[in-house]
Amino acid sequence: MKEFADIVQNLSFTNLDLLSVGITIAAIALLGFIVYISNTKSITNISFFVFCMVTILWSFINYSSYQTEDPELKLTLWKAVIFLGFWHSFTFFNFLYVFPRERVVFPTWYTYGLLPYVIGMSFWALIGNLVFTGVQVLDGTIQPVVSKGILLFVVTVLVLIIASFSFLVRRIIKAKKGDKNPYVLILVGAICTFALLFTFNLILPAVFEIIRFIPLGALTIFPFSAFTAYAIFKHKAFKVKDLGSTLMAFFLCFVTFIEIIFAESSGQLLIRVGVFLVVLLISIQFIKNIFALEHLTESLEVANTKLKSLDTLKSEFISLASHQLRSPLTVIKGYASTLTDGVVGDLTPKQTEIVRHIYTSAHGLASVVEDFLNVTKIEQGGMKYAFEDVDLGQLVKDLANDMKIPAEEKHLTFSFSIEKGKYMIRADSVKIKQVLLNLVDNSIKYTKEGFVKLSLSHNENEHTVTFSVADSGVGVSEETKTKLFTKFARGEGGTLNSGGSGLGLYLAQEIVKAHKGHIAIDSQGLGKGSTFSVTLPIS
C-alpha cells in the first residue's frame, strides 16, 4: 500500500492528463469499433466509426502539440490540428446527415462541392499557410502566428456544425412519437460536447486565460460519442449480453493501459505497451467474434421463423388436401349407402353387390387418406391427443356390437368376454377406439372361416388393462412379426387385401405408445391364427 501511495504522490500532472485522455481515446475507439463491427455495411455505422477515428487522431495530435517545446514540431502539430479540425467537423456533419440510414446516395453538392472543398481547405491548412504562418515567442511561450485564413476555418466549422444540428432538429420534429429517442439522445450528447468545448477551449482561454484544459479536447468529445453509440445500439435493439462482454474487454484494455502509465523503466514501459497492444488486438477480435455469433444467432432465428411458418403452411395444406380428398369420397359413399340401404327403392341382388363394392372401395380409400394424414401428423409431432377419463369396458362393448355385424356377414363366430372390474383409463377415446377397431377389422378381414374373439381383462398388480382380439385367420410368420408394426409393412394377409395403406399397425403402435401402453402380436405361425393385444395403464 505504501508503495502505491508513493507512486501516486510522485505521479506528475502530465501523467494524469495522459491517463484521462488515454482512457477517453480508448473508450471512443472501442465504441467506434463496436458500432462498426455490429454492421459493417451500414453507412451510419461506417460514418460513426470514421468520426471516432478522426476524433482520436485529433485528440492525440492536439494533446501532443502541448507536450513539445520544439517550435517547428509545434507548428506542424498545430497545422495538423487544424487539418483534423476540418475533418472532425466534416465527419460530424456527415454522420448526422446519414443517420440512421443504412445506405445513402450522396447528392451532387456533397460529392462535387462540399467534399472537394474540405479536402482542399484541410490540405491548404496542413501544407500551406491558411491558418498558421509561423511561430513566435510571446511572454516566454511559443505562440502561433495566425493569418486571416482562420476566419475561413471558423466559418466552415460553424456552418458544418449548424447544418448538423439542423439535420438533427429536423429529424426530431419529423420522427413519430416513439421514434424520437435516438435523435434526442444524440442531441443531448452533442449539446454536452459543445458546452464543454466552448467552456474549456473558448471561454476559459479567451476570458480567463486558462489554457490548461485545451490539450484535454478528447474528454469534451466523449459525451457525444457515448450518447451516439448508445442511440445506435438502442435503434438497432442491441443485446445487453453483448454489451456486457464488450465492457469486460474494455476493462481489460483499461487495466493494461493503466499499467503503462505506472511503468517505472523504459524496459517495463516497452513490455507493458506490448501487453496492452496484444490485449487490445485480442479484445477487438473477441468483440468481432461476439458480433459474428450474434449475426449467426439472428440468421438462425430468421431460419427458424421461416421453418415454423413453412411447417404451419404444410399442416394447413395437409388438412385442406385431406378435406378435399374426403369430400368426393363422402358423396360416393353417401349415394352408394343410400342405394344399398334401400332408401330409394330395392335393388336386385346383383345391383346391391355392385354398389356394395363401390361403397367398400370408397371406404377403403377414405381409410387410406386417414392413415396418411395421421402418419404425417405423427411424423411432424403434430398429433394431438385429447386425454380424458374413458371407460374402456363400455368402449369395447360398443365396438363389439358394431363389429358383430360384419363378422357374422362373413359367417364367423364372433364373441366378446370381459373380466369383472373397472376399466377406467386416461385416453383419447376417438383415437384409442380407432386402434381397437383397426385390430378387429383386420381380424375379420384376414379370417376366412372360424372365429374372432374379443376379450378385455385387467392386471391389478401392474395396474393395466389388456384388450385382445384372437382369430383363426391367416396367422403371422416369425419373420413378419418383427416388421409388422413398421411403416408400409404387409403381413401374410396383405395378399388377400392390397387396398390398405400398410400404415394401420404402425399407427396403432404409435397411438398406443402415446398412451404409455404397448401393442403385441402372438401367432403360432402361418395358417394358425393370431392374437393382437393392447395393454394400457389404468388411470
Added chain:
Amino acid sequence: MIIEDDKSLQDIYTINFEAAGYEVLIEGDGLSGISEVVEKNPDIILLDVMMPNMDGFAFLKVMKENTDVHIPVVICSNLSDQETRDRAIKEGASAVLLKVNYSGRELVQKINLILEERASKHKGVVPAH
C-alpha cells in the same frame, strides 16, 4: 336444418332424412342459414364448416351472440384436426362428426340419438306435476 354447400351431399342427406320421417330444410351457406334459423326454429342443425359467405364457425358465433335460439348444432365436416374439433365445441356445437365416416343411414341414427338424449335431459329438468 342442413347447412351444407355441396349439392350432392344436400341431396343425399335430404333423401335419407326424409325417408326417416324428418322434414328437411336446406341452406347453402352460413349466411342464408342464420337468416332462416330464427324464423324456422328447426329441432336440430347439421352444419358444415368450410362454406362460402359465412363458414360454420362464424355461423355458430353469430347464432350464439345475436339470437335467443338454443338449437343443438352438430358439426358435420371433413376437417379432422383437433383445432377444428376444439373450436367447434368452444363455439357451442353439440357434437362434431367426420362426414366421410357416416353413411346416410348412420348419420340419421346419430341424429336420432342426439335428439333422444336431449329429449331425456329436458324431461329430467321439467318438474313433475
